[in-house]
Amino acid sequence: MSRSALVDRPIDPAALIDEISSPGCGAVSLFLGTVRDTNEGEPVTGIDYTAYRAMAEAELAKIVDEAMRRFGGVAVVVEHRIGTLALGEISVAIVAAHAHRAAALDGVRYVIEELKRRVPIWKLEHYADGTRAWVDPTTAHRPRVSAYQ
C-alpha cells in the first residue's frame, strides 16, 4: 500500500492523494516542497536535483517503513523529483493516510525530517546573477562555486 520513488516528471499531488486514500482512512496529510524564488536573500531562478539513485531509493523505502511502524501502520506515499525544476515546481510530495489524524500528521512530518537528514539527494541552485551553488544545509552560508556542468 505504501510506496516511495524518485521520479523524472512533474509530481501530481491529487493523484497521490487518490492513491493513498481508502475507506478506512478518515485523515490524509500531505507535504509539498516547491522551488521558491529566494534562498538566504538570494534570487533563485531554478534548481537541479541530483541523487545517488539506488541509495536514495533504498533510504526512502526504509524511512517509509519506519514511519509505518512508528505511527500505527500509517499508509505513506512519497515521490521526490530529480532533474531541473523551475520556480514553483514541486520537488517532493509526501502523503500519509490513517484512520486518525495524529498518525497521518506525525507520519508526514517524520518522513520529511528524515528525508532531509538521510536521503542522498542534492540541489544545485541557479541564481539570478548567473552563478550556481550546491546547497549545504550544514553551513549557514554557502560558498559560491563555479557551476558544475
Place this chain on the structure above:
Amino acid sequence: MSRSALVDRPIDPAALIDEISSPGCGAVSLFLGTVRDTNEGEPVTGIDYTAYRAMAEAELAKIVDEAMRRFGGVAVVVEHRIGTLALGEISVAIVAAHAHRAAALDGVRYVIEELKRRVPIWKLEHYADGTRAWVDPTTAHRPRVSAYQ
C-alpha cells in the same frame, strides 16, 4: 491571502493548494478529513454536518488569524463542508504555505486541533443498521438516539 469558509459543495484540495501557493513559499502542508467507513467499530454509511454558521465562520477566521501570528505569518486556507456527505468525501481541508516547512506543518496542525476544539460544527452519523447518532467526542461511547430529521 488567508481565507476560511463553510461550503455546501465538494472540496477541491488541488484548487486550495493552487490558491495558497506563492513563489516565496517553499513548503505547503495540507490536511484532509474524510468520511470513513467505521467509527468505534460501527459501520458508517454517511454523515450529516451541521453548523452554527455565523459563529463557526467567526471562530474559523480567529483560528486562522492565530495560526498566522504564531507561525511566522504562515498563509492558511480552510474549507469545512456542511451538508450530507457520503463515504470517502472530504469534510475539511486545511492548507498552509510558508517559506519554511516547520511553519507550514505547525500551522496545519494548529488549525485542525483548534477547529476540533472550538468550531461549532456537529455531525450526525448514519449507521449501516439504519440508526443515527450525534457524535460527541467528549464521551467514549455515544448513546444511540433516534434520528433528528
Place this chain on the structure above:
Amino acid sequence: MSVVIVQLFASYAELVGRTTITVPLTDGDRVSDLLRNLRSVPLASALPESPRVAVNHAFAAGSTRLHPGDEIALIPPVAGG
C-alpha cells in the same frame, strides 16, 4: 423581568424538540444567571446542567454580562473536522 430567545443546535435541538427556547432574564443578568434560569424552564429539562454558551458568536464565560439584542446560543460538544 423580560425574556431572551436562546438558539439550540444539533443534539440540544433534538433533546428539546425545538431550535430555540425562551428563558426569563433580568436587566444586568450574566451568563451564569441565564443558565440558572434555564433550569426552571420545563422544555429544558433534557439539556445538560451547564452547557457551553455563546454570546454574539463567541464562547462566553459565566461572568459575561448580557445585553438586549445579544445573540445567545447553547453549544453542544463540537465535532467538526
Place this chain on the structure above:
Amino acid sequence: MSVVIVQLFASYAELVGRTTITVPLTDGDRVSDLLRNLRSVPLASALPESPRVAVNHAFAAGSTRLHPGDEIALIPPVAGG
C-alpha cells in the same frame, strides 16, 4: 594491496572533477582505513577530511569491514526535499 573505486556525487564530484576516485585498500580493511588511505590520493585533496561513507546503499560507520564487490560512495551533505 588492491584498490577500490569510490563513487562521488554533487559537490564532491565537482571538487575532484570526476565521478569516481580510486583508493588503495587491503583485504580486511574497514571504512576508517579507506578514509585514511583516501588522504594519500592526490585527486582527493579538495575533499573534506572525513566525509560520510555509504557501503552498498547504506550509511556505514568507520568500523564497517569492506568486502570485494562492495559499492562504496562518499556522500556530501544531503539537501533533498
